[in-house]
Amino acid sequence: MTDMKPKIFIDGEHGTTGLQIRTRLAGRNDLEILSIPVERRKDPEARAEFLKASDIAILCLPDAASKEAVALLGDDSSTRVIDTSTAFRTAPDWAYGFAELTKGQADKIAQARLVANPGCYPTGAIGLIRPLVEAGILPADYPVSVNAVSGYTGGGKQMIVQMENPDAPDAITAPHFLYGLTLSHKHVAELQTHGLLDRRPLFSPSVGRFAQGMLVQVPLFLGDLNGSPSLVDLHAALEKQYAGAGVVEVVPYAEGIALPRVDPTELNDTNRMKLFVFGTEGGGQANLVAVLDNLGKGASGAAVQNMDLMLGKAA
Ligand SMILES: NC(=O)C1=CN([C@@H]2O[C@H](COP(=O)(O)OP(=O)(O)OC[C@H]3O[C@@H](n4cnc5c(N)ncnc54)[C@H](OP(=O)(O)O)[C@@H]3O)[C@@H](O)[C@H]2O)C=CC1
Numbered sequence: 531m532t533d534m535k536p537k538i539f540i541d542g543e544h545g546t547t548g549l550q551i552r553t554r555l556a557g558r559n560d561l562e563i564l565s566i567p568v569e570r571r572k573d574p575e576a577r578a579e580f581l582k583a584s585d586i587a588i589l590c591l592p593d594a595a596s597k598e599a600v601a602l603l604g605d606d607s608s609t610r611v612i613d614t615s616t617a618f619r620t621a622p623d624w625a626y627g628f629a630e631l632t633k634g635q636a637d638k639i640a641q642a643r644l645v646a647n648p649g650c651y652p653t654g655a656i657g658l659i660r661p662l663v664e665a666g667i668l669p670a671d672y673p674v675s676v677n678a679v680s681g682y683t684g685g686g687k688q689m690i691v692q693m694e695n696p697d698a699p700d701a702i703t704a705p706h707f708l709y710g711l712t713l714s715h716k717h718v719a720e721l722q723t724h725g726l727l728d729r730r731p732l733f734s735p736s737v738g739r740f741a742q743g744m745l746v747q748v749p750l751f752l753g754d755l756n757g758s759p760s761l762v763d764l765h766a767a768l769e770k771q772y773a774g775a776g777v778v779e780v781v782p783y784a785e786g787i788a789l790p791r792v793d794p795t796e797l798n799d800t801n802r803m804k805l806f807v808f809g810t811e812g813g814g815q816a817n818l819v820a821v822l823d824n825l826g827k828g829a830s831g832a833a834v835q836n837m838d839l840m841l842g843k844a845a
């Protein structure tokens with residue numbers, strides 16, 4: 531039948547990412563949304579029923595529950611899966627759901643049964659690093675550092691309460707804090723794998739007292755890069771990679787370099803990402819910066835983009 535609408539089930543639809551995806555899909559009459567009653571959301575039997583009845587299941591769950599959902603479906607299921615957790619991002623049989631990652635990635639996502647949505651921080655960092663590695667500018671064994679700040683919704687329902695409710699037993703009162711201090715954040719593996727890095731990158735995340743938004747920084751010493759490139763060379767490599775990619779915009783060099791500051795909330799409620807090259811020409815250093823919405827291109831926006839690719843509905 532030609533008028534059959536694809537059935538979409540959001541497992542975890544009552545969480546931060548799930549709710550955002552539901553909102554993004556609310557106006558869509560080309561899809562049938564299967565919705566589990568809230569009181570049954572953690573009942574494996576009910577979830578299995580919904581998972582199996584859907585054409586695409588979008589998992590917005592902690593890692594363990596995502597793994598459980600995939601197991602509930604089994605290997606020979608016809609349900610296609612988009613997982614937003616960390617569980618499968620480096621698994622070889624899953625397509626990495628960053629459509630602009632490299633040539634052919636959007637097609638790979640479109641054909642895949644299993645798609646792992648990237649983490650919010652890796653979306654920014656890999657978006658900056660990978661084109662430079664592929665262009666032969668950034669050596670794979672370069673000691674890459676990634677510093678970042680996220681809005682507090684990145685920590686899900688639990689952190690939202692910690693930041694918004696001063697009476698919560700584990701309330702956080704700081705205006706900005708560093709975490710991941712052991713340098714073993716769960717995103718490091720993904721960053722290294724899809725950044726094509728031989729050396730484990732050093733990743734230092736932080737959270738600010740704003741709900742959504744994100745800045746990711748990759749500082750580089752130009753003399754240690756292949757061919758001692760200029761800032762303009764780095765910018766050109768990024769521009770080449772993202773030419774025509776509507777979602778990822780490389781801010782024109784002169785425009786970026788003239789900015790007095792960068793606002794992490796600039797792209798909130800969009801599925802866009804902006805990339806900048808900062809520094810002083812001749813100064814031997816660059817700071818590459820990505821701005822995105824941790825809940826947009828960093829989560830729900832990318833999930834909807836991937837769903838559309840898988841359904842052949844991408845613009
Ligand atoms: N927030 C963000 O910026 C980003 C999040 N992600 C990833 O998305 C996933 C979801 O995160 P987020 O939305 O922030 O988290 P939340 O904690 O806000 O939401 C998770 C939801 O999953 C539900 N849940 C937990 N265990 C189970 C289970 N066994 N079966 C069914 N449902 C369950 C929770 O139920 P309950 O309502 O009872 O808590 C909650 O509604 C995570 O893997 C996260 O790492 C990815 C990119 C960015």
Ligand SMILES: CC(=O)N[C@@H](CCC(=O)OP(=O)(O)O)C(=O)O
Binds near residue numbers: 649651737
């Ligand atoms: C602020 C904050 O706590 N952020 C989360 C990452 C958010 C994200 O991208 O999560 P996934 O890897 O699950 O996709 C963290 O650091 O664990």
